[in-house]
Amino acid sequence: MTTITPVLLCGGSGTRLWPLSRKSYPKQFVPLVGDTTLFQASAQRLSGDGFGAPLVLTNSDFRFIVTEQLAEIGMDPGAILIEPEGRNTAPAVLAAALWLEKSDPNGLMLVAPSDHVVPDAPAFRAAVQAGAKAALEGELVTFGIKPTHGETGYGYLELAEDPESFDAQPLRLNRFVEKPDAARADDMVKAGNFLWNAGIFLFSVRAIIDAFMAHAPNLMTPVQTSIDEGKPDLGFLRLDPQAWGEAEDISIDYAVMERADNLSVVPFSAGWSDLGGWDAVWRESNRDDRGVATSGPATALDCDDTLLRSEDGGLEVVGIGLKNIITVAMPDAVLVADASRAQDVKNAVAALKSKKAKQATAFPKDHRPWGWFESLVIGERFQVKRIMVHPGASLSLQSHHHRSEHWIVVEGTAKITLDDEIKLLGENQSVYIPLGAVHRMENPGKVPMVLIEVQTGTYLGEDDIIRYEDVYARD
Amino acid sequence: MTTITPVLLCGGSGTRLWPLSRKSYPKQFVPLVGDTTLFQASAQRLSGDGFGAPLVLTNSDFRFIVTEQLAEIGMDPGAILIEPEGRNTAPAVLAAALWLEKSDPNGLMLVAPSDHVVPDAPAFRAAVQAGAKAALEGELVTFGIKPTHGETGYGYLELAEDPESFDAQPLRLNRFVEKPDAARADDMVKAGNFLWNAGIFLFSVRAIIDAFMAHAPNLMTPVQTSIDEGKPDLGFLRLDPQAWGEAEDISIDYAVMERADNLSVVPFSAGWSDLGGWDAVWRESNRDDRGVATSGPATALDCDDTLLRSEDGGLEVVGIGLKNIITVAMPDAVLVADASRAQDVKNAVAALKSKKAKQATAFPKDHRPWGWFESLVIGERFQVKRIMVHPGASLSLQSHHHRSEHWIVVEGTAKITLDDEIKLLGENQSVYIPLGAVHRMENPGKVPMVLIEVQTGTYLGEDDIIRYEDVYARD
Numbered sequence: 001m002t003t004i005t006p007v008l009l010c011g012g013s014g015t016r017l018w019p020l021s022r023k024s025y026p027k028q029f030v031p032l033v034g035d036t037t038l039f040q041a042s043a044q045r046l047s048g049d050g051f052g053a054p055l056v057l058t059n060s061d062f063r064f065i066v067t068e069q070l071a072e073i074g075m076d077p078g079a080i081l082i083e084p085e086g087r088n089t090a091p092a093v094l095a096a097a098l099w100l101e102k103s104d105p106n107g108l109m110l111v112a113p114s115d116h117v118v119p120d121a122p123a124f125r126a127a128v129q130a131g132a133k134a135a136l137e138g139e140l141v142t143f144g145i146k147p148t149h150g151e152t153g154y155g156y157l158e159l160a161e162d163p164e165s166f167d168a169q170p171l172r173l174n175r176f177v178e179k180p181d182a183a184r185a186d187d188m189v190k191a192g193n194f195l196w197n198a199g200i201f202l203f204s205v206r207a208i209i210d211a212f213m214a215h216a217p218n219l220m221t222p223v224q225t226s227i228d229e230g231k232p233d234l235g236f237l238r239l240d241p242q243a244w245g246e247a248e249d250i251s252i253d254y255a256v257m258e259r260a261d262n263l264s265v266v267p268f269s270a271g272w273s274d275l276g277g278w279d280a281v282w283r284e285s286n287r288d289d290r291g292v293a294t295s296g297p298a299t300a301l302d303c304d305d306t307l308l309r310s311e312d313g314g315l316e317v318v319g320i321g322l323k324n325i326i327t328v329a330m331p332d333a334v335l336v337a338d339a340s341r342a343q344d345v346k347n348a349v350a351a352l353k354s355k356k357a358k359q360a361t362a363f364p365k366d367h368r369p370w371g372w373f374e375s376l377v378i379g380e381r382f383q384v385k386r387i388m389v390h391p392g393a394s395l396s397l398q399s400h401h402h403r404s405e406h407w408i409v410v411e412g413t414a415k416i417t418l419d420d421e422i423k424l425l426g427e428n429q430s431v432y433i434p435l436g437a438v439h440r441m442e443n444p445g446k447v448p449m450v451l452i453e454v455q456t457g458t459y460l461g462e463d464d465i466i467r468y469e470d471v472y473a474r475d
Numbered sequence: 476m477t478t479i480t481p482v483l484l485c486g487g488s489g490t491r492l493w494p495l496s497r498k499s500y501p502k503q504f505v506p507l508v509g510d511t512t513l514f515q516a517s518a519q520r521l522s523g524d525g526f527g528a529p530l531v532l533t534n535s536d537f538r539f540i541v542t543e544q545l546a547e548i549g550m551d552p553g554a555i556l557i558e559p560e561g562r563n564t565a566p567a568v569l570a571a572a573l574w575l576e577k578s579d580p581n582g583l584m585l586v587a588p589s590d591h592v593v594p595d596a597p598a599f600r601a602a603v604q605a606g607a608k609a610a611l612e613g614e615l616v617t618f619g620i621k622p623t624h625g626e627t628g629y630g631y632l633e634l635a636e637d638p639e640s641f642d643a644q645p646l647r648l649n650r651f652v653e654k655p656d657a658a659r660a661d662d663m664v665k666a667g668n669f670l671w672n673a674g675i676f677l678f679s680v681r682a683i684i685d686a687f688m689a690h691a692p693n694l695m696t697p698v699q700t701s702i703d704e705g706k707p708d709l710g711f712l713r714l715d716p717q718a719w720g721e722a723e724d725i726s727i728d729y730a731v732m733e734r735a736d737n738l739s740v741v742p743f744s745a746g747w748s749d750l751g752g753w754d755a756v757w758r759e760s761n762r763d764d765r766g767v768a769t770s771g772p773a774t775a776l777d778c779d780d781t782l783l784r785s786e787d788g789g790l791e792v793v794g795i796g797l798k799n800i801i802t803v804a805m806p807d808a809v810l811v812a813d814a815s816r817a818q819d820v821k822n823a824v825a826a827l828k829s830k831k832a833k834q835a836t837a838f839p840k841d842h843r844p845w846g847w848f849e850s851l852v853i854g855e856r857f858q859v860k861r862i863m864v865h866p867g868a869s870l871s872l873q874s875h876h877h878r879s880e881h882w883i884v885v886e887g888t889a890k891i892t893l894d895d896e897i898k899l900l901g902e903n904q905s906v907y908i909p910l911g912a913v914h915r916m917e918n919p920g921k922v923p924m925v926l927i928e929v930q931t932g933t934y935l936g937e938d939d940i941i942r943y944e945d946v947y948a949r950d
Contacts, residue, residue, distance in 0.1 A: 019791075299826050301819065308811075316494075316808040316834040318823040321816035325800070327809070333791040334804045336783075336811050341796035344776065348793040351774050359791040376851040377861055381902070382885035384859065384927055386852055406883045406905055408929045410857035427856070428931040430881055432905065452859055454883045454927050456903035 002108050002136060004128065004202070006046035006054040007096040010039055010062065010114035011083050015349040016277045016342070019333035020311055023361035028115035029065050032275060033284050039066070040073050042114040045121040050129065053078030055099065055109075057092045060084070063236050064369040064472075068390075081230075084241035090255035091247040093201070094212050094223045095239060100205045108135050109208070111201040111252075116274050117284050123270035131202045131266040134170045139264040140211060140257065141170060141202040144195025146269035150185035153276050153343075155197040155253065162192045163267045173263040176253055195265065198272055201252070207262070216255040222247040233473060277342035278326040278335075282307040298327075305339065312364070333359040369472040370395050371448070383460045385453045389414070389443040396470035397440040403457030403464060405433040407441070412449030415442040438468060477583050477611060479603065479677070481521035481529040482571040485514055485537065485589035486558050490824040491752045491817070494808035495786055498836040503590035504540050507750060508759045514541070515548050517589040520596040525604065528553030530574065530584075532567045535559070538711050539844040539947075543865075556705075559716035565730035566722040568676070569687050569698045570714060575680045583610050584683070586676040586727075591749050592759050598745035606677045606741040609645045614739040615686060615732065616645060616677040619670025621744035625660035628751050628818075630672040630728065637667045638742045648738040651728055670740065673747055676727070682737070691730040697722040708948060752817035753801040753810075757782040773804075780814065787839070808834040844947040845870050846923070858935045860928045864889070864918040871945035872915040878932030878939060880908040882916070887924030890917040913943060 013026035021027035028039040036044065043054050055078050058066050063082055070077055081095055093111050100109060110128055118124045131141040144157045156177040163171055176197065180188065188194035203211075212219055222243045229240035248255070257263065273280050285293035285307065292300045296310030298317040306325045310317040313331030324339040337345065352360035365372045370393035376384040389395070389412075397417065407416070408430040416423050416431050417440040424444070425431060433439045435457065443449035457464075467474065488501035496502035503514040511519065518529050530553050533541050538557055545552055556570055568586050575584060585603055593599045606616040619632040631652040638646055651672065655663065663669035678686075687694055697718045704715035723730070732738065748759050760768035760782065767775045771785030773792040781800045785792040788806030799814040812820065827835035840847045845868035851859040864870070864887075872892065882891070883905040891898050891906050892915040899919070900906060908914045910932065918924035932939075 297832065299823065299830075301823060301826060302816070310809075314807075316827060316832050317811070318809070318827070319811045320819050320823055321813035322800075322811060323813075325797075325811065327811050329804070329809045331806075332789075334785075334793070334802070334809055336792070336794045336797060336800065336802050338796035338798075341777070344795050348774065348776060348795055351776060352791060352793070355774075357772065357791050376859060379885060379925070382925075382927075384851060384861075386859075404903055406881075408881045408931075410854060410929065410931060428879055430905070430907065430929075450854070450857075452857075452927075452929050454885065454905075456883075456885060 002106070002132065003052045003104070004046075004050055004108045004110050004132065005052045005078065005100055005104070006043070007093070007109050007111045008039070008042055008046075008054050008056045008114045009089065009092055009111065010066065011057055011059045011086055011092070012113075012115065014115070015346045017275065017281065018345050018349045019330045019335055019359060020309075020328055022359075022363050024061065025065070025363040025365075025367060026062075026115075027275065029062070029069060032281055033117050036073065037069055038117065038275070039114040040069050042112060042116065043070060043075055044073060045118060045124060046110060046112065046128075047075065048125070050125075051110075052107075055096050056080045057083060057096060059086065060238070065367055067235070080236045082233075082236050082238045084239055084244045087244065087247050087249045089199075089252040090212075090216060090250045091219060091223050091244070093208065093252050094216075094219055095227060097205050097208045097212070098224055098227055099237075101209060105205050108132060108202060108204050113199055113274070116198070116272065118270075118272050119284075120270040124268065127266050127268045128202060131170050131264065134264045135202045135204055135207070138204065138207045139170070139262050140207060140260055141264045141266060142173065142257070143198050143200040143202075144265040144267050145198050145272045146267060147189045147194065147196050150182060150189050151196065152179060152182055152185050154274075155179055156185075156188055156194045157197050157265050159193040159195065159265065163195075170264040170266050173265040176258045195267055196272075197253070198268070198274070201257075202266075208256070211256045211260050211262075215259040216248075216250070219247055219250075219255065278307060278328065278337065278345065279339050279342040282326065282339065307339070330364065332364045369393070371443075373453075378460070381456060381458060381460075383455045385455070387441070387451050387453055389441060389449045389451075391443055391446050391448065394442040394471055395440055396472070396474065397438060397468040399436055399438045399466050399468075400457070400464050401436070401466075402459040403455045404435045405456075406454040407431050407433065408452045408454075410450050410452055412443060412447050413445040414449050414451060415444045416440070417442075477581070477607065478527045478579070479521075479525055479583045479585050479607065480527045480553065480575055480579070481518070482568070482584050482586045483514070483517055483521075483529050483531045483589045484564065484567055484586065485541065486532060486534045486561055486567070487588075487590065489590075490821045492750065492756065493820050493824045494805045494810055494834060495784075495803055497834075497838050499536065500540070500838040500840075500842060501537075501590075502750065504537070504544060507756055508592050511548065512544055513592065513750070514589040515544050517587060517591065518545060518550055519548060520593060520599060521585060521587065521603075522550065523600070525600075526585075527582075530571050531555045532558060532571060534561065535713070540842055542710070555711045557708075557711050557713045559714055559719045562719065562722050562724045564674075564727040565687075565691060565725045566694060566698050566719070568683065568727050569691075569694055570702060572680050572683045572687070573699055573702055574712075576684060580680050583607060583677060583679050588674055588749070591673070591675075591747065593745075593747050594759075595745040599743065602741050602743045603677060606645050606739065609739045610677045610679055610682070613679065613682045614645070614737050615682060615735055616739045616741060617648065617732070618673050618675040618677075619740040619742050620673050620747045621742060622664045622669065622671050625657060625664050626671065627654060627657055627660050629749075630654055631660075631663055631669045632672050632740050634668040634670065634740065638670075645739040645741050648740040651733045670742055671747075672728070673743070673749070676732075683731070686731045686735050686737075690734040691723075691725070694722055694730065753782060753803065753812065753820065754814050754817040757801065757814065782814070805839065807839045844868070846918075848928075853935070856931060856933060856935075858930045860930070862916070862926050862928055864916060864924045864926075866918055866921050866923065869917040869946055870915060871947070872913060872943040874911055874913045874941050874943075875932070875939050876911070876941075877934040878930045879910045880931075881929040882906050882908065883927045883929075885925050885927055887918060887922050888920040889924050889926060890919045891915070892917075915944075
């Protein structure tokens with residue numbers, strides 16, 4: 001049996017699930033439904049018999065989140081390609097294919113977004129296997145979701161005839177249909193031979209490269225060059241920014257699928273959602289008999305068809321007498337919306353951006369290669385942070401012009417460099433970093449190290465930093 | 476002109492404005508409408524020409540909040556009587572009268588709750604002055620609010636005849652009417668000769684004592700004894716708990732007003748609310764032309780008749796497409812309720828109590844005689860607090876069995892006692908308090924002192940404290 005390499009696309013950063021999904025930490029990395037994140041669930045769904053190690057496409061900001069989240073579920077990435085900027089799906093898929101061509105040109109690749117929900121993973125793996133024979137024969141196989149309603153947010157796949165059953169046998173595909181208006185969507189659902197386009201594809205490396213050469217030849221040179229000139233960096237491959245910038249910003253649907261004639265579709269009816277808004281999250285959540293879904297310390301009193309979530313901070317959330325309301329509370333932001341207006345959440349993010357609220361894009365926890373930090377309180381001339389450093393990780397050797405810092409270790413062990421001195425601090429030990437001192441914080445231990453940092457100074461911005469050495473190659 | 480002593484009742488702790496009003500810090504001490512707290516606004520409303528220093532009745536938990544809030548607006552209390560427990564309004568009013576009898580038996584007293592809103596303070600003072608002549612002649616004067624709707628939450632005052640005008644001349648009062656049902660309330664509003672009972676009273680000290688002797692003689696001995704046996708304490712008078720406990724728990728309406736026949740009422744139509752629920756707060760707030768009122772960092776997108784408040788912590792709150800929704804976000808709790816269900820907020824508090832959520836009763840900031848503290852983060856074996864100490868204030872001399880503490884001063888100057896040593900710490904200086912060490916924190920300066928405390932230990936409860944000396948006479 002040919003090995004299928006999962007190609008996970010996770011460079012996106014949607015705003016429709018704000019405040020839980022933000023530019024700095026988007027929805028694929030969040031446990032929106034269930035205990036694992038959507039990215040982790042996607043990687044696990046496409047693992048086991050017949051699947052190889054995943055190839056991940058992401059961007060520079062998310063690269064350490066990817067490795068951290070894979071490590072949490074005990075998976076190794078086959079490779080991580082870093083897109084210098086988002087250029088839509090066609091260049092990303094081609095880059096994956098050209099990368100895989102070097103090692104396994106006859107292999108199969110399964111391209112999937114990493115922010116979808118597919119509750120029945122075994123059923124989905126069976127659907128993938130059902131498409132494998134056609135893919136090996138050179139077909140470009142898509143996966144079509146049986147529509148449950150006239151959704152205007154998805155593209156559709158038109159079959160040559162009604163699928164007689166949804167037992168996952170590949171069918172001939174007539175054509176791709178772009179996102180319709182509501183009337184057209186209803187017509188298509190009634191017609192019976194239209195499926196939702198889930199944006200999931202299975203093909204051989206050779207077949208998709210051939211298809212790009214036939215239908216989007218202009219992408220070949222820039223994407224090939226971006227790989228050839230790419231820079232390996234701490235286990236990632238950074239695609240060459242200049243070549244990558246010359247690749248057309250275009251989706252694989254437009255660039256290839258709508259032009260190809262070797263298309264098959266595997267119908268799938270066991271449940272799928274792209275979680276395109278909080279209303280979709282509500283539908284995918286466990287709801288009681290009045291349609292109420294809660295998570296975290298949330299209490300619904302006499303509510304109907306309502307989503308009440310308290311995330312990541314222990315805020316007590318109480319809803320009273322609500323109908324069709326979505327409430328998502330975070331330690332720094334709260335969304336309350338009528339469920340019918342879920343698609344307008346992106347407008348809220350735009351409104352916050354225009355008033356320069358950091359909550360529009362930044363998460364309370366700022367994830368870095370070495371761990372994360374969060375600001376606990378900010379005063380006029382002081383700031384208190386909680387800082388978590390992964391075992392074995394190390395911050396850059398640095399100094400500040402405008403602030404001094406007190407560090408108190410509260411969990412684990414820290415190795416501290418302070419000018420010419422190096423010392424180990426255990427729980428309940430502290431050190432003072434005077435203004436201007438060259439210093440570094442490391443976690444030499446086997447468990448996470450947490451310390452409390454109290455900064456004092458006239459300017460406390462993150463940009464007051466001079467880096468002397470950095471294992472993560474940052475400026 | 477006789478001086479009128481304002482008697483401010485502020486021992487109550489309602490739950491209908493949770494999460495902003497909690498048992499530990501109830502609504503009268505919160506800036507619900509405008510920049511000052513309701514208590515401060517009440518004190519200011521009854522000040523100036525003709526008014527003496529206020530006599531405040533409160534309980535032990537709130538005594539330092541009272542003095543702090545009066546100091547903030549530059550007012551001195553005439554006296555502060557501490558009720559050992561709440562016994563409703565009759566014992567409180569009698570205690571105030573018996574206290575004032577000692578210095579000014581012929582004076583007038585104006586009894587008012589401290590959690591009401593009266594936007595037009597000059598109009599209210601004029602109404603009080605309009606009742607003064609009748610009060611000096613021995614009448615018990617109440618204030619009747621012109622009803623705007625058939626409210627079932629208030630008692631009513633029945634006049635002998637329709638008030639011809641609301642120009643604040645005292646009228647004869649037929650009787651007190653208890654809270655009606657909705658139909659009866661509508662009938663009374665239509666009838667025209669019924670006013671809302673605002674629970675505000677004006678009488679001479681002698682007249683109200685006479686009325687208690689006539690209509691509620693059983694209260695006289697316990698209340699007089701509670702004063703005679705009361706203990707002066709740091710400027711407060713703690714009423715004697717045993718005697719106080721023997722006073723009947725009864726309202727002044729039942730005990731006196733409904734039995735007396737020397738009643739007058741001054742009609743008042745310039746605006747009043749008891750802020751008995753979030754819907755009332757919404758009505759008293761500045762609303763835009765779609766009926767939306769926001770406060771703090773709150774953004775309403777396409778909402779109608781909605782209250783969006785972000786309190787005391789900078790959470791960004793966004794509402795989208797809401798109608799008749801109340802949202803109040805605090806750093807530790809969020810309420811989202813249909814406006815028609817505002818009276819059910821008390822059920823929410825009960826639900827939180829039954830699940831032992833501290834947010835049911837405790838405020839994020841814990842107010843103490845010396846200032847306040849708040850917990851910034853709590854871990855398994857550590858806690859970080861922000862502590863604010865008023866100028867001149869001092870914590871108790873204390874030690875802990877189970878925790879050590881790091882203190883870092885971030886604003887002002889601290890005077891630290893550590894075993895036999897005393898030292899001054901300025902901004903950006905720190906000290907380590909080992910487990911078991913006897914220590915004290917003071918603010919010797921003229922500006923507030925803020926420090927960050929990082930506690931480490933196996934048990935971090937507030938009850939791990941041994942107090943050696945305490946200027947506030949606590950155990």
